[in-house]
Every structure is written in structure tokens, then in C-alpha cells.
Amino acid sequence: EKTWVRMVTAQTPTNIAVIKYWGKRDETLILPVNDSISVTLDPAHLCTTTTVAVSPSFDQDRMWLNGKEISLSGGRYQNCLREIRARACAVEDKEKGIKIAKKDWEKLHLHVASYNNFPTAAGLASSAAGFACLVFALAKLMNAKEDNSELSAIARQGSGSACRSLFGGFVKWIMGKAEDGSDSLAVQLVDEKHWDELVIIIAVVSSRQKETSSTTGMRDSVETSLLLQHRAKEVVPKRIKQMEEAIKNRDFGSFAQLSCADSNQFHAVCLDTCPPIFYMNDTSHRIISCVEKWNCSEGTPQVAYTFDAGPNAVLIAHNRKAATQLMQKLLFCFPPSSDADLNSYVIGDKSILK
Numbered sequence: 001e002k003t004w005v006r007m008v009t010a011q012t013p014t015n016i017a018v019i020k021y022w023g024k025r026d027e028t029l030i031l032p033v034n035d036s037i038s039v040t041l042d043p044a045h046l047c048t049t050t051t052v053a054v055s056p057s058f059d060q061d062r063m064w065l066n067g068k069e070i071s072l073s074g075g076r077y078q079n080c081l082r083e084i085r086a087r088a089c090a091v092e093d094k095e096k097g098i099k100i101a102k103k104d105w106e107k108l109h110l111h112v113a114s115y116n117n118f119p120t121a122a123g124l125a126s127s128a129a130g131f132a133c134l135v136f137a138l139a140k141l142m143n144a145k146e147d148n149s150e151l152s153a154i155a156r157q158g159s160g161s162a163c164r165s166l167f168g169g170f171v172k173w174i175m176g177k178a179e180d181g182s183d184s185l186a187v188q189l190v191d192e193k194h195w196d197e198l199v200i201i202i203a204v205v206s207s208r209q210k211e212t213s214s215t216t217g218m219r220d221s222v223e224t225s226l227l228l229q230h231r232a233k234e235v236v237p238k239r240i241k242q243m244e245e246a247i248k249n250r251d252f253g254s255f256a257q258l259s260c261a262d263s264n265q266f267h268a269v270c271l272d273t274c275p276p277i278f279y280m281n282d283t284s285h286r287i288i289s290c291v292e293k294w295n296c297s298e299g300t301p302q303v304a305y306t307f308d309a310g311p312n313a314v315l316i317a318h319n320r321k322a323a324t325q326l327m328q329k330l331l332f333c334f335p336p337s338s339d340a341d342l343n344s345y346v347i348g349d350k351s352i353l354k
């Protein structure tokens with residue numbers, strides 16, 4: 001009998017939260033304690049490329065990450081695979097002689113190959129791009145009819161922040177109310193063209209794997225941090241509204257003030273957790289001081305900073321001029337010849353400074 005392989009390749013950029021998600025109210029479904037807002041990076045940089053394949057000759061589901069086989073037995077992969085399989089539709093490709101009935105998807109096996117063009121698990125949200133890309137590619141392979149918001153609710157079950165990578169531009173993850181998680185999904189606030197003068201620079205402080213995973217960190221914070229309770233109830237709901245306004249009006253001053261304050265509060269929650277979690281290091285702190293001093297001297301903010309679960313700085317400059325000045329300041333503070341563990345690169349320019 002003639003065999004066949006059907007393949008789909010997708011590419012998904014990572015996203016960086018400017019109002020952070022930290023804390024789950026349901027760990028299995030991955031339901032957050034607050035809404036969050038992120039910006040999706042340019043697909044040319046920091047992205048995951050995933051190829052998914054199906055063939056009657058495959059005898060089990062298998063996956064390779066950066067060329068190394070990894071296990072698909074974890075609950076997060078299984079949840080995503082199950083949810084997508086449940087939505088699979090018939091496929092017919094006459095040219096290749098492929099005909100898959102809806103019910104065939106239950107017994108067909110998949111092969112997945114995924115590549116990150118940036119360090120995995122270094123607080124650069126690799127799981128976000130990874131699960132978003134996996135779910136999107138599988139949906140195409142299996143001819144699922146769901147729109148990107150519906151797919152985001154599936155990607156969410158792989159990694160919370162992944163739901164926001166199904167859209168470009170600025171994206172809001174609505175926490176939702178439903179117990180089954182059906183209304184906890186991502187919506188696009190504005191597309192990538194709305195505020196295209198922004199320049200995002202990632203200062204790679206360290207590409208080492210982080211010590212505390214976001215799963216463990218969030219669990220400890222939810223169980224022990226009173227600041228997290230206060231943040232989720234009193235602070236974030238107001239900030240979300242203000243951030244949506246700032247983005248809509250391209251109000252960089254408010255955008256920067258809110259982003260920096262929210263990053264700092266997230267790291268304060270980490271310190272308020274028992275045992276305390278340290279994601280930033282001395283270099284991260286020096287970058288914050290450098291940006292704060294400059295913003296203060298200019299009178300109006302030129303650059304926003306935000307840090308996820310790791311020491312690397314995500315710097316969002318108002319425009320190209322501010323980005324150039326920022327690079328000069330970073331090079332002055334962290335000269336290439338010094339021992340400071342900092343490699344910066346400009347997103348949008350491909351110029352790499354080491």
C-alpha cells in the first residue's frame with residue numbers, strides 16, 4: 001500500500017508582557033488570577049518554527065525540540081493534542097492522494113519538530129512561542145475551523161503566556177470567569193502596524209536556564225504572597241484599563257510608566273514569596289538604574305523596561321532615535337571589553353553587538 005506524509009510548518013514569535021501574568025487560580029486548566037497585556041515581537045526574531053507531520057506509517061506521537069527528542073507524555077502536551085484532535089476535520093489532498101476522514105485522526109500519529117532561534121527557558125518566553133506555534137500548526141494540519149482566539153484557549157493549556165502569541169501587535173489575555181476555562185482567551189487590542197515606531201531591544205544578561213520555573217514560582221507566590229492578592233484584586237484591573245488607553249493613544253509616557261511599574265511589582269511579588277524568588281541580578285538592576293536616570297533627565301520617558309522570569313532586560317524605545325541613544329548608553333555602561341555578562345542585540349535591525 002502506498003504511504004504518504006502530510007506536513008505543515010508554522011512560525012510564531014514570542015511575546016513580552018507589559019502587564020504581567022503571575023499566579024494561577026486553576027493549575028490544570030491554567031487559569032490566571034488577573035488579565036495581562038503583551039506585545040508580540042517581530043516574527044523575524046525570537047521565534048519558534050514548528051513542522052508537524054502525520055502519516056499512517058508513524059506508530060506513535062513523537063517530538064524533537066532543537067533536534068533533540070523530548071517526551072510528549074507531559075500533561076501540557078497531552079492537553080493540547082487532545083483538544084486539537086477533538087476539533088480535527090476531514091482533509092482531502094487529491095494531488096498527493098491523501099484522504100483523511102474526521103474519525104481517522106483518533107488513530108493517526110504525529111511527528112513534531114520545533115526550533116527556537118533564541119535561548120530556551122532563559123526567561124525569554126520560549127514556551128510561549130512554542131505552544132502557540134504547536135497549536136497553530138496542528139490546527140492547520142488537522143483542518144480545524146477554530147479562529148485564533150479559540151485556538152489561544154488551547155495554547156493556554158500548554159503555557160499560559162502562549163495564548164497571547166497567536167496574535168501580532170498588542171494582545172490582551174482575558175482571565176475569564178467560566179470554571180471550564182472556555183472564556184480565558186486572548187484578543188488582539190491593536191495590530192503590529194498601530195504603533196510601529198516602537199523599537200524593542202533585548203539585553204541578554206544571561207542565557208543560562210532559570211533556577212525557578214514559572215510553574216513553581218507562581219504556585220509559591222499564590223500560596224504565600226499577600227502582595228500578589230493585593231496586586232490581582234486592586235492594582236492590575238486599573239492598570240489594564242490605563243494600559244489599553246495608553247496603547248490606543250500611543251501615549252508613550254503612560255505606556256513606559258505602567259510597564260516599568262508593573263515589572264517592578266511582579267519582581268516585588270517574587271521577593272514577597274516564601275521562599276523568595278530572585279529572577280533579576282546585579283546587571284539587571286544596573287540596567288534599570290541606567291534607564292530610570294535617563295528617563296528622569298529627559299523629563300519624559302524615552303525607554304520602558306520590563307523583565308520576565310529571568311535577568312534579561314526587554315527595553316522598549318519610543319522610536320529609532322531613542323533606541324540609538326539607548327544602545328550608546330548601554331555600550332557606555334557595559335563596554336564590550338569589560339567582564340560584564342551582557343550581550344545586546346537590536347530587534348528589528350539584526351545588528352548584533354557583543
Ligand code: PMV
Pocket residue numbers: 016017019020021022036125127128159160161162214215308309
Ligand atoms: O506562561 P508561563 O508559565 O511561561 O509564565 C509566564 C510568566 C511571565 O513571563 C513572567 C509573565 C507573562 O505574563 O508572560
